[in-house]
Amino acid sequence: MRVAVCQLNSRDDRDHNLGVARGLLERAAAVGADLAVLPEYVDYLGPGKTAPKPEPIDGEFAQFFARTARELGLWVHAGSFHEVGPDDEHTYNTTLVFSPGGELAATYRKIHLYDVEIAGRVSYQESRSVSPGERTVVADIAGIPTGLSICYDLRFPELYRRLAIDGARVLVVPAAFMMHTGRDHWEVLLRARAIENQCYVVAAGQIGDHEPSRTCFGRSMVIDPWGTVLAQAPDDVTIATAELDLARLEKIREELPSLANRRLP
Numbered sequence: 001m002r003v004a005v006c007q008l009n010s011r012d013d014r015d016h017n018l019g020v021a022r023g024l025l026e027r028a029a030a031v032g033a034d035l036a037v038l039p040e041y042v043d044y045l046g047p048g049k050t051a052p053k054p055e056p057i058d059g060e061f062a063q064f065f066a067r068t069a070r071e072l073g074l075w076v077h078a079g080s081f082h083e084v085g086p087d088d089e090h091t092y093n094t095t096l097v098f099s100p101g102g103e104l105a106a107t108y109r110k111i112h113l114y115d116v117e118i119a120g121r122v123s124y125q126e127s128r129s130v131s132p133g134e135r136t137v138v139a140d141i142a143g144i145p146t147g148l149s150i151c152y153d154l155r156f157p158e159l160y161r162r163l164a165i166d167g168a169r170v171l172v173v174p175a176a177f178m179m180h181t182g183r184d185h186w187e188v189l190l191r192a193r194a195i196e197n198q199c200y201v202v203a204a205g206q207i208g209d210h211e212p213s214r215t216c217f218g219r220s221m222v223i224d225p226w227g228t229v230l231a232q233a234p235d236d237v238t239i240a241t242a243e244l245d246l247a248r249l250e251k252i253r254e255e256l257p258s259l260a261n262r263r264l265p
């Protein structure tokens with residue numbers, strides 16, 4: 001399977017963001033990708049705690065990507081968007097995955113919320129405006145069991161171990177990782193999740209400045225189950241592609257059976 005990671009710089013203009021995302025998905029389809037992955041918060045990254053208009057699962061955001069998947073004949077992992085939440089104060093941070101037929105194949109709500117205060121660097125309290133998801137998800141994407149996660153989830157290895165135990169061969173991480181933490185942690189964490197779970201990791205990030213004061217790290221990448229970086233996007237709004245070889249994954253698991261050798265549940 002050929003995958004494309006799509007790197008965006010989403011702003012406070014949903015229609016603009018969707019237009020840029022569509023252009024990258026067209027590029028992914030043109031180079032033969034079977035699956036294209038967008039980053040966290042494709043719909044909106046701007047001033048204010050949340051998008052001006054959160055949407056239901058079957059709203060315009062979903063319809064746009066269902067149509068795009070169908071028109072391009074592509075599996076589309078639509079990163080994440082602001083889904084209408086349980087009350088007026090909170091949304092969900094939600095992933096939607098569409099099949100090449102345009103059917104909604106999977107949904108996932110971000111479980112771990114980014115509540116972090118690093119003096120002078122990062123001040124973010126995601127739980128003030130977002131409610132956490134409760135459910136882990138291994139989706140069937142083109143016949144491959146694929147574990148879903150979003151951004152800050154990456155720091156919680158027990159989530160990915162659960163996904164691996166539940167059969168995942170690919171782990172997808174749409175993100176808007178901060179520049180301050182990303183430059184030291186992003187690649188290390190992604191490669192660790194790939195090696196320890198013997199899975200492909202497909203990670204699509206937001207890149208650059210977002211109003212009013214957030215800078216995202218980018219460096220979208222695809223990593224193999226040995227921990228090797230197969231593809232990495234440059235610091236731009238663009239795509240990077242790589243081939244996933246499931247036979248190679250099974251060979252790695254056979255030769256170095258660390259997943260099978262686990263002693264703790």
Ligand SMILES: NC(=O)CC(=O)C(=O)O
Pocket residue numbers: 114151152155176177178181182
């Ligand atoms: N933005 C996030 O959700 C996570 C992040 O930037 C980090 O973990 O660092």
